[in-house]
Amino acid sequence: MKNNRTYKKIAIITGAAGGIGSAIADKLIEDVDILILMDINRDKLSQLMKKLNSSAATQIIGTLCDISDSKSVNKELEKIVSEIGLPNILINNAGIGGPFHRLDEVSDEEWYQIINTNLKGVFNLSRYLLPHMKQQGYGRVINIASVQGYLGAALSSTYVASKHGVIGYTRAIAAEWGAYGITCNAVCPGYVDTIMGIQEEAISGHKQSVISKTPLARLAQPSEIGSLVKRLIHDELFFINGSVITIDGGLTCHVGIT
Numbered sequence: 001m002k003n004n005r006t007y008k009k010i011a012i013i014t015g016a017a018g019g020i021g022s023a024i025a026d027k028l029i030e031d032v033d034i035l036i037l038m039d040i041n042r043d044k045l046s047q048l049m050k051k052l053n054s055s056a057a058t059q060i061i062g063t064l065c066d067i068s069d070s071k072s073v074n075k076e077l078e079k080i081v082s083e084i085g086l087p088n089i090l091i092n093n094a095g096i097g098g099p100f101h102r103l104d105e106v107s108d109e110e111w112y113q114i115i116n117t118n119l120k121g122v123f124n125l126s127r128y129l130l131p132h133m134k135q136q137g138y139g140r141v142i143n144i145a146s147v148q149g150y151l152g153a154a155l156s157s158t159y160v161a162s163k164h165g166v167i168g169y170t171r172a173i174a175a176e177w178g179a180y181g182i183t184c185n186a187v188c189p190g191y192v193d194t195i196m197g198i199q200e201e202a203i204s205g206h207k208q209s210v211i212s213k214t215p216l217a218r219l220a221q222p223s224e225i226g227s228l229v230k231r232l233i234h235d236e237l238f239f240i241n242g243s244v245i246t247i248d249g250g251l252t253c254h255v256g257i258t
């Protein structure tokens, strides 16, 4: 067992096959005993499994699951708990942006899809796993929120609302479960070079605009988010609980006038 620990570190990453999720998987693989990669996209998940399996000593398990559906989440997690062990690290990363719509253009369907994935997904995984972490007296939860979890943005109101909710859950979980050795923190990226970020051709003007407003004059690389998550779950940083940590190259630190 790694670092002479007496218990196994079993981590679950949701949305593991995406840009940031796979970068987090790349970083955590060195530190955990079992890595469970959860995603809704079969093809992307199997590609990631092949890539990670070729080099890893850590046991890697892929699980197809729609995190917005509590029945599927409960069923998959029940299987994991009975066949693999008790997860004690949860990275709530899966999320969707949805189309750029003004609030009055948002349909009920679109609203539920974004809220159910970004916010209910965090609830579904946390509700099942927190009691199991309590049983171990140890747990780490990292929620991948966004700078839009504490700032507004035009044409993304549902996403903004969902990520504000994710930060709310972060603080509430930290307050409610800290006494059991469980910490919960939020990581808030600015713009990251992923498909969901702004690397798509169609909005490349947006990308240049973000870069020009960022003091470090670039987007984040997914690996930088992975590195932050890796450090945050380290035992030496146990006292960080309920924190909301921005990683945005300075984008949100100024009002942008000069």
Ligand SMILES: NC(=O)c1ccc[n+]([C@@H]2O[C@H](COP(=O)([O-])OP(=O)(O)OC[C@H]3O[C@@H](n4cnc5c(N)ncnc54)[C@H](O)[C@@H]3O)[C@@H](O)[C@H]2O)c1
Pocket: 014, 015, 016, 017, 018, 019, 020, 021, 038, 039, 040, 041, 044, 065, 066, 067, 068, 093, 094, 095, 096, 097, 117, 144, 145, 146, 147, 188, 189, 190, 191, 192, 193, 194, 195, 196, 197, 198
């Ligand atoms: N990319 C950015 O600029 C940026 C900025 C701030 C925050 N974030 C947040 O980071 C997280 C990851 O974003 P990304 O850029 O890697 O996006 P991505 O689109 O590359 O990856 C998201 C992954 O989540 C999976 N997924 C979507 N819905 C799911 C569901 N219902 N159940 C299970 N899996 C599901 C997708 O299949 C995909 O693999 C998201 O929560 C996002 O809101 C991203």
